[in-house]
Amino acid sequence: MFQFHLDHTDTSSSARCGRWETPHGVVETPAFMPVGTRGSVKGVWPHQLAETGAQMILANTYHLTLRPGEKVVQELGGLHEFMGWNGPILTDSGGFQVFSLGALRQLDDDRVVFKSHIDGSILDLTPARAMQIQEDLGADCIMCLDECPPHDAPVSKLEEAVARTTRWAQICRETHKRADQALFGIVQGGIHPQLRERSAEGLLKLDFPGYAVGGLSVGESPEEMYRTLDFTTPMLPKEKPRYLMGVGRPIDIIEGVLRGIDLFDCVMPTRNARNATAFTSHGTVKMRNLKYQTDREPLDSECDCSTCQQFSRGFLRHLFTVGEMLGPMLLSVHNLRFYQRVVTELRSAIKSNSAQEFRREHLARMRDGP
Ligand SMILES: [Zn+2]
Incomplete structure (x- = not known):
């Protein structure tokens, strides 16, 4: 159901183009996914999105689980019907927004508990719960729950985040049931080669159908990001799609593609548009x-x-x-x-x-x- 065909690799770089088959259509890669944070790419009709050439779009689990709630989306037919977008959709795990938007209440090896930035309600997010939410939302591609520490976190914190992300990935792998969804593992480890390697090794053992590079575009310099991709991307299997989360400016996308990344998402085109x-x-x-x-x-x-x-x-x-x-x-x-x-x-x-x-x-x- 999720065949990835690698058509050609550039002889002058690690850039590659391919076709990724999903239950809602084929995505030609490299691809850029517009972001529909709360189920809507702000101010743009789905047919207009398709006219721009968008093949796949992203929706944010954190926002949708707070409002309207994944059960409401499910009752309204799942994300595709809810949003009026019949092409492929990806949901993130909610982890990134939990760590950046929510008031963190508790973080241990089993869960992250946080207070909603909207109404102060408490959400208890475990890896199993992240899977249940994303299964109910019903996107084609979903993400493991990960911990995304800030870029200036001390190495000991980054190590903890890698260990937790790996452990959570295993639970997600065991819990996730829907065969019509591809579950991706997320490589963490900041800008440190050894930590990225440890993270990638742990995830590769779980044999995910695709891998995301997380924890970038969180405040590091573009050079640090490119250097991190230089050593991280080759750790990921060639025959599976690679997704660089939340990046970025057009030049960042080009640099990512040159390093072998296939999928990108970013709010920048629409956010900048709203700022004229x-x-x-x-x-x-x-x-x-x-x-x-x-x-x-x-x-x-x-x-x-x-x-x-x-x-x-x-x-x-x-x-x-x-x-x-x-x-x-x-x-x-x-x-x-x-x-x-x-x-x-x-x-x-x-x-x-x-x-x-x-x-x-x-x-x-x-x-x-x-
Ligand atoms: Zn134009």
């Missing part, structure tokens, strides 16, 4: 800028999205200036299309063994500026 920041073929631009007031040109003349086909920079600027909701909606479609163009072009570049060249050209264009 657009990704373009020649760098990022702030749409509120006065210089766009009477600009009749499309936002990005190289972009084929519905926003760029129909609207001028002057109109977009106007929408943001007066606070019209159409502004963030139109810019979200454009930014999501920009990310999809990056991964689509990367797939072509890999097939012609020119992924490194693609990276160089991308950096040169960004340097030129808009």
Whole structure:
């Protein structure tokens, strides 16, 4: 049900392109997954998402279990029907938000107990509970419960997190029952090669159908992240999909692909859109800028999205200036299309063994500026 076919590996890097079969369709990799935090990619219709080229999307377990609750989603037909998205969906374990948003009450070898950031209610999250929630939500790809410590945590804390993540992964593996869901293990270990190795070894023994790299993009520098990927990605099996969680800027995605990552997700295209920041073929631009007031040109003349086909920079600027909701909606479609163009072009570049060249050209264009 979850065949991963590796079509080609770039001769100039570790970049690879493939096809991942899921119960809700095939995902061509490398792929970027837009984030529907609470069951909605903010301001964007599902059909528009598909038009941007999105193949698979992500929803957050932590948010959905607090509201409306996984049983409500299940009663409404599961995530696909609930969200109106019939393509593949991935849910995270909730671990990342527990550690970043929830008021932590208790963390031991069995569970993490936290107070909801919404109404102060207590949620007791065990690995088995994380599996039950994600089985009820019903995504195609789900994640083991992991502990994601902050990047500046002392090594002893990172060691504890690796041990706990490995132990929890084993329980998740034993508890998870749905054959129509692929359960991924998450490699932790901060930016330390030995810890990443220990984490990967423990998870590989459990033979997951895919592996995620967690604990990055949590405050370390881009160079530290790339270096960590340099030694972590080769530890993961070639024949299985590899997912870099929560990353990132377009250049981070390119650097991740060059190091052999297949799947990415990030809130950046939609979050930046809501802040009037657009990704373009020649760098990022702030749409509120006065210089766009009477600009009749499309936002990005190289972009084929519905926003760029129909609207001028002057109109977009106007929408943001007066606070019209159409502004963030139109810019979200454009930014999501920009990310999809990056991964689509990367797939072509890999097939012609020119992924490194693609990276160089991308950096040169960004340097030129808009
Ligand atoms: Zn566009």
